[in-house]
Amino acid sequence: MTGERDDIHEMQARIAESFARQGLMGRLGAELASVRPGEVSIRLPFSGGVSQQHGYFHAGAIASVADSAAGYAGLSLAPAGMTALAVEFKINLLRPGVGDAVVARGSVLRQGRQLSVCQASVWIEEGGELTKQCAQLQQTLMILPADEGRPAG
Amino acid sequence: MTGERDDIHEMQARIAESFARQGLMGRLGAELASVRPGEVSIRLPFSGGVSQQHGYFHAGAIASVADSAAGYAGLSLAPAGMTALAVEFKINLLRPGVGDAVVARGSVLRQGRQLSVCQASVWIEEGGELTKQCAQLQQTLMILPADEGRPAG
Amino acid sequence: MTGERDDIHEMQARIAESFARQGLMGRLGAELASVRPGEVSIRLPFSGGVSQQHGYFHAGAIASVADSAAGYAGLSLAPAGMTALAVEFKINLLRPGVGDAVVARGSVLRQGRQLSVCQASVWIEEGGELTKQCAQLQQTLMILPADEGRPAG
Amino acid sequence: MTGERDDIHEMQARIAESFARQGLMGRLGAELASVRPGEVSIRLPFSGGVSQQHGYFHAGAIASVADSAAGYAGLSLAPAGMTALAVEFKINLLRPGVGDAVVARGSVLRQGRQLSVCQASVWIEEGGELTKQCAQLQQTLMILPADEGRPAG
Numbered sequence: 001m002t003g004e005r006d007d008i009h010e011m012q013a014r015i016a017e018s019f020a021r022q023g024l025m026g027r028l029g030a031e032l033a034s035v036r037p038g039e040v041s042i043r044l045p046f047s048g049g050v051s052q053q054h055g056y057f058h059a060g061a062i063a064s065v066a067d068s069a070a071g072y073a074g075l076s077l078a079p080a081g082m083t084a085l086a087v088e089f090k091i092n093l094l095r096p097g098v099g100d101a102v103v104a105r106g107s108v109l110r111q112g113r114q115l116s117v118c119q120a121s122v123w124i125e126e127g128g129e130l131t132k133q134c135a136q137l138q139q140t141l142m143i144l145p146a147d148e149g150r151p152a153g
Numbered sequence: 154m155t156g157e158r159d160d161i162h163e164m165q166a167r168i169a170e171s172f173a174r175q176g177l178m179g180r181l182g183a184e185l186a187s188v189r190p191g192e193v194s195i196r197l198p199f200s201g202g203v204s205q206q207h208g209y210f211h212a213g214a215i216a217s218v219a220d221s222a223a224g225y226a227g228l229s230l231a232p233a234g235m236t237a238l239a240v241e242f243k244i245n246l247l248r249p250g251v252g253d254a255v256v257a258r259g260s261v262l263r264q265g266r267q268l269s270v271c272q273a274s275v276w277i278e279e280g281g282e283l284t285k286q287c288a289q290l291q292q293t294l295m296i297l298p299a300d301e302g303r304p305a306g
Numbered sequence: 307m308t309g310e311r312d313d314i315h316e317m318q319a320r321i322a323e324s325f326a327r328q329g330l331m332g333r334l335g336a337e338l339a340s341v342r343p344g345e346v347s348i349r350l351p352f353s354g355g356v357s358q359q360h361g362y363f364h365a366g367a368i369a370s371v372a373d374s375a376a377g378y379a380g381l382s383l384a385p386a387g388m389t390a391l392a393v394e395f396k397i398n399l400l401r402p403g404v405g406d407a408v409v410a411r412g413s414v415l416r417q418g419r420q421l422s423v424c425q426a427s428v429w430i431e432e433g434g435e436l437t438k439q440c441a442q443l444q445q446t447l448m449i450l451p452a453d454e455g456r457p458a459g
Numbered sequence: 460m461t462g463e464r465d466d467i468h469e470m471q472a473r474i475a476e477s478f479a480r481q482g483l484m485g486r487l488g489a490e491l492a493s494v495r496p497g498e499v500s501i502r503l504p505f506s507g508g509v510s511q512q513h514g515y516f517h518a519g520a521i522a523s524v525a526d527s528a529a530g531y532a533g534l535s536l537a538p539a540g541m542t543a544l545a546v547e548f549k550i551n552l553l554r555p556g557v558g559d560a561v562v563a564r565g566s567v568l569r570q571g572r573q574l575s576v577c578q579a580s581v582w583i584e585e586g587g588e589l590t591k592q593c594a595q596l597q598q599t600l601m602i603l604p605a606d607e608g609r610p611a612g
Contacts, residue, residue: 240446370522391555395549
């Protein structure tokens, strides 16, 4: 059991370290909210720097945290020494992104050796509560050795 | 002819003004590169603030400018007083985003009264030249009166 | 309560009647398996007429029943007199479609007045049991009066 | 030059043979219309067996020929002995599919060793002419040895 807990801590540290190197997440003000095997959440507080022309969350900002949350969910199930790159994703914007923050919850639909299929649901946070889902993302992820770090395609 | 040229200038001014209000574009450092009826380009220079963990352009940053370029291409064909909101989009990352900048070129596949289908191809810029395509986006856009500013769905 | 049950029966009859008019479903050998408010399942037994080159279920056959199941899930929540048309969908094939049948389970992620976002998970049936998920679909649906019967876009 | 022409004939024969084994294409009444390196067209005449509830082409029938056309376009650039499987695709229905036939034209956006990104545009045929585009598909394809014949993911 200790071994398993150590493995989880090691994986969490690996993902936190990778997240810290994603300059885009820092620039947007996104925070890694939780990391569990197969489930990663990223929180993005609202600011002028993530808005579109009407003052809502920009679809691109929502897609960015959803893509990262789904990708890290996939990576959390891969062995150490691997990296994950998005091959493609599709996102539906379900309602305008209006709130204090959005939280993207990534999960894994199908884990494969080379390709994984992941999802993220994005929720609106108001007054400290997740109130409504505002987006849903479906993603294909390539899992490959970190020293390759690029699609083999 | 003067009337048509005036209309184009008015449309270009409208889109420039809307782009300036997209806080995300400013935060990422994106620039409106060209606006013609049905074709809008956005350029995103590389910086630490748009990167992923390996120092490439983050898929979310690429998707953000592609989504905006496609959306403004769609809006450029709509009458004054309308706005455009992305209902959904899908993007394929064709190769790692490594270069001085990326340029997203939005275009319109099918213009409708309420829904338009738009595309964006994203190109890598190196040494002032567009060298290779790195992403392709396909988007459904809702066109609605600007004072509604939200999906009627 | 009787009124509600009557409404459900009326809705089920409406969807069964519409399904019977989908010539493609008959041609493929697909059956309407269950209809509840917001949840519709379609079963497709394997046959040579739904196969691809290796003798598995063709992605197009899987997509066809997934698209119909998601669309009818969306329609099941709309008032009588309305119809549903797919605006777009995206499907991930999670593993080869090998089995006695596939069952597509449609559901509704976000019900809107004009646009709904629906999903379908497709499962492999072997020996009378649903064993593994083989596909996941995400769809945008337009809800409109049946006498229009075509996208207003 | 003869060698190149022989290679093309061999590739065309390979694809025609694979198409003939896709039972779904025969069941729908689809025909392989043209095969060139990187470009494959499939024609689907209208019939009751490819319709939806209003008597138009079913989105699933359109998606089926678009998926096959895109997949064979990708396969046409791969060496002999390889096969192609769709990992995922996304399709926008641009207008109702009403006409004598639809023609899906597959092409290749990005050819990779393991993954290719392909597209298909689907056109309405009326009176022997292709009149309007009715759908656009974007697809991720896995290229693998034919004796594996299944996603390695």
